[in-house]
Amino acid sequence: MPSTESAARALQDRAVLWSIGEVRATDVVAGACDALVAGLDTPALRILAACTRAEADDDVPELLPPALHELGLTFYPFDSADGREAAVRALAARMLASELTPRELAFRIHQRFGHELLLAEPLAELDDEYGILEYDGRTSAQVDADVTAEALRLTRRPEVPADTTDTPA
Template sequence: MGEIRATDVVTAACDALVAGLDSPALRISAACTEAEADYDVPDLLPPVLDELGLTLHPVGSVAGQETAARALATRMPAGELTPRELAFRIHQRFGHELPLAERLAELDDDYDVLEYGDRTPAQVDADVTAEALRLAQHRRVPTEPTRAPA
């Protein structure tokens, strides 16, 4: 969804290997140099995710957008984004078009009108934090029934 650089994917592949995950495509991804990453990662990512049993959502799909919004939301409690930065990035990326992240877009609007209202930045920060935690914990319900093992 364009939220991280290809070199970040290479770093994540290295971290995954160190953590004990392993697959042929994961090893190839981890071995990419910085110069190779931009070219090789887009082709390597689908097999890596497939080998690890993870889902690759089509670019632009609602499921992909929701996954990206949840991933961004996890970055705020981890200290990688401030509440204001999270609300801004969600609003910038999805506008008011992604129901899952609509509240964060609204809160970004709230930051823009603080001087005209009766709310403080700390109050909006608290609302963004609560919403980020809700999004980070939100799990997508499968749209197709799963079959029980035979």
């Protein structure tokens, strides 16, 4: 059984991927169910998890914001700038979890955001590099390694600095 922290992160990722059209509303409902099984439990989460497949497309837009709020998670409005950046990070995490290959990650990022999103630009450029492998002397494995390094950079959680306040002597 996943920890409550990893279940919350997975629900957050599904929610942000839904907000950019990368996953279906039923995937968000499945994430809510997974969160309940992992031990997260709030009234709005229970309601979201109870959605049927037939109801998901209509109900998720209304039920997701309060469910995330009750869990202390962020709701990103549909296709918002912050949501697009969070989605890039969520897709990178999926690649690192072996749900996508490096080439699939670069392609999806390039296809969805083009060269318009600064955070995603290195991955869009790497997708371009896959297309010119035969001309530039690099191998697919070398570009895969660069994509993986970029995914690691994108998913690295910022460290909280130690308290540097002076204590009175």
